[in-house]
Amino acid sequence: MKVNFQRAASVMAGVTLLCVAAVTPAHAEGSFNTYISNWYVSNESRHWTDSNADGAWTGVYFEGCSTNGAFNQAGLMLRKAVDWQPDPSKGSRTNYCGWVDWKDPDDAGEYYFVLESLSSGSRLWVNKVTVPPLAPSDAGTGSPGRAARSSWKESNAVLRHRFAGLLAGTLLISVAGALPAHAESERTSYINGWVLHKESSRWNDRNSDSAWTGVYFEGCSTDADFSYAGLHLYKEVSWSPDISKGSRTNYCGWVDWKDPDDAGQYYFALKSLANGEALWVNQVRIGW
CATH class of the missing domain: 2.60.120 (Jelly Rolls)
Structure with missing residues (x-):
C-alpha cells in the first residue's frame, strides 16, 4: 500500500494529464509533452521514472497559462513516489509560465509534480507542459523550456x-x-x-x-x-x-x-x- 494522501483526491478531480508526445533532449533519459486542464491545488501530474543514468536536470516547462482569475504564478513541488511511507519532497519552485528545474535529483526512482499554490484563481489551465530531464550542457541552448528560463523570477535565496x-x-x-x-x-x-x-x-x-x-x-x-x-x-x-x-x-x-x-x-x-x-x-x- 502506497501512503499518499492526495492521490485519491487527484483522481476524483476529473482533471487529466495525458501524454501527448515525447521528445528526448540530447543526453537525457527521456521527456514528455502534455497539458493541464482545470487543475486545483494538490492535483498531481502523471509519474515518470528517472533511472539516474545521467546528470540530466529535471524540470517543468509551462506555455499558455491561465486560471479562473488572472494567472501570475503557480507553485510546484517535485516528489519522489515511495512505497509504504509519505512521498518525500524534492523542493518547491514557482513557475511564472516558463521554465523551472530542480537540477539533477541524483536519486533513481519514480517522480511527479504537484500543484502547490496559485497566486490568483482556484483552477489552472496550461496549453503545453513539457517535463524534460535536461543535460547540464543543454543549459541556454534552446532545449525545451530552457530558453524560457528568463521567466523564472524567484531568487536563489527565496528558493532556498x-x-x-x-x-x-x-x-x-x-x-x-x-x-x-x-x-x-x-x-x-x-x-x-x-x-x-x-x-x-x-x-x-x-x-x-x-x-x-x-x-x-x-x-x-x-x-x-x-x-x-x-x-x-x-x-x-x-x-x-x-x-x-x-x-x-x-x-x-x-x-x-x-x-x-x-x-x-x-x-x-x-x-x-x-x-x-x-x-x-x-x-x-x-x-x-
Whole structure:
C-alpha cells in the first residue's frame, strides 16, 4: 500500500494529464509533452521514472497559462513516489509560465509534480507542459523550456527559504524529524477534529538563521466540504497577550510568514474554516 494522501483526491478531480508526445533532449533519459486542464491545488501530474543514468536536470516547462482569475504564478513541488511511507519532497519552485528545474535529483526512482499554490484563481489551465530531464550542457541552448528560463523570477535565496521551509515539518505531537539544510528545525504530524481556536503545540525559534516559518497541509477534510482554513501565527509571551504575527489562508498546501526575525516560542491557531465546523489534516508540516 502506497501512503499518499492526495492521490485519491487527484483522481476524483476529473482533471487529466495525458501524454501527448515525447521528445528526448540530447543526453537525457527521456521527456514528455502534455497539458493541464482545470487543475486545483494538490492535483498531481502523471509519474515518470528517472533511472539516474545521467546528470540530466529535471524540470517543468509551462506555455499558455491561465486560471479562473488572472494567472501570475503557480507553485510546484517535485516528489519522489515511495512505497509504504509519505512521498518525500524534492523542493518547491514557482513557475511564472516558463521554465523551472530542480537540477539533477541524483536519486533513481519514480517522480511527479504537484500543484502547490496559485497566486490568483482556484483552477489552472496550461496549453503545453513539457517535463524534460535536461543535460547540464543543454543549459541556454534552446532545449525545451530552457530558453524560457528568463521567466523564472524567484531568487536563489527565496528558493532556498521555500525549500528549507517546505521540507521542514511540524509535528504537533512533538516528534522531531531530520533537519533540512538552512532551517533550525522541523516536525511532522496530523490534525484530528480541530475546531476554531484550537492551537498547535509550541516550538522554539532561536532566530539563529533566516529560514522562513511555514505550515504545510496535505490531505484536508472537514465535516462539510473543505475549501480553506485560516491560520494565525502567534509568539507566546508570559504575563502578556500573545503577539500576533499575522494570518494566512491555507488551501491544503503551503503558507508562510517569511522569517519572523524574533526569537521565542511560537504556535499557530485555527481561526476560520470556509466550510464545516471541524478540521482533519492527514499530514501537517511546519518548518522554522
